[in-house]
Amino acid sequence: MNINASQPGNTPPPHSGNPLLANKKLLYGLIAGTVGIVLVIVIIIIVAMQSAPPSRKDLQDAQALIRTHSRTEERLLQPLSRGETIDTKAFADNRKELISKLGSSRAVHDEDIKRAYEQYKHETDEAVTALGKLPSYYSTVATFIKECADTNTLNRQILNFDFRKGGSAALTSAPALTDSEIEKEASKTYGSCIEQAKKVQNISENDNARKLGAEYVTYYQKVKDHRLKAAQYYRTHSDLTSRSKYSGQNTAPKMPDNRDSKAETYVIDDGVLHKKDSGLTEMNKLLNTKMLVYRAV
Structure with a gap:
């Protein structure tokens, strides 16, 4: 007699699980958990190291x-x-x-x-x-410092630019120059340096270069104003006693502080590097x- 397996009461027993597969899953789980714990520990150590002084x-x-x-x-x-x-x-x-x-x-x-x-x-x-x-502007600054912002040059210019006929070696009785003659002397003595100073004053890339140029333009103007004033005094005081008492003839405007190597330091070191x-x-x-x-x- 044939017995149908699908009939009630004749269902075959279920297949038992593979014990080897179950052990592998357990092993993988343990490994993953261990790796996770190690990563957490590593992160904690890194954070601790980062936060430590x-x-x-x-x-x-x-x-x-x-x-x-x-x-x-x-x-x-x-x-x-x-x-x-x-x-x-x-x-x-x-x-x-x-x-x-x-x-x-x-x-x-x-x-x-x-x-x-x-x-x-x-x-x-x-x-x-x-x-x-x-x-783009260094040669302009370097040339100006060499030819104009030099103590020896400034001293020589002061000696050469006088308000009396005959120059600084003239006697107290020497006649004073006229205003137009002083203008000519100023142009002759400082003309080139004034033009160079104006170029330095127009350097847009360096604030200190502009200030250096302005410092010298102002200085040259003060020297000329001083000479004009002294000449005017001499023209209105012809007697030797009054002239000898006039202190202005030997009191020239103070030279710019930024000259020689100090001028270059001011423009390059202070203007570009040290402030940065x-x-x-x-x-x-x-x-x-x-x-x-x-x-x-």
């Missing part, structure tokens, strides 16, 4: 970086002292490398140092931009201060 060695390493790159920058800027322009690309690359290395250092995990670092990054952008414009370095100066100061406080880890 930099050690003394971290700060020392940052200072060493700054010293190395500062020496390189000084070398790159040396051509300026010879009246030459500098390699602006090398200057920019040196600063960018320092910024990159400082940015990845643990020293900038300190909030104060990080602020100074961010300021230095901003200043570097300004410095690189300003130096990129330097070749306050962040680095502040960072160095903070590194020194905090090294006395932080303990080595």
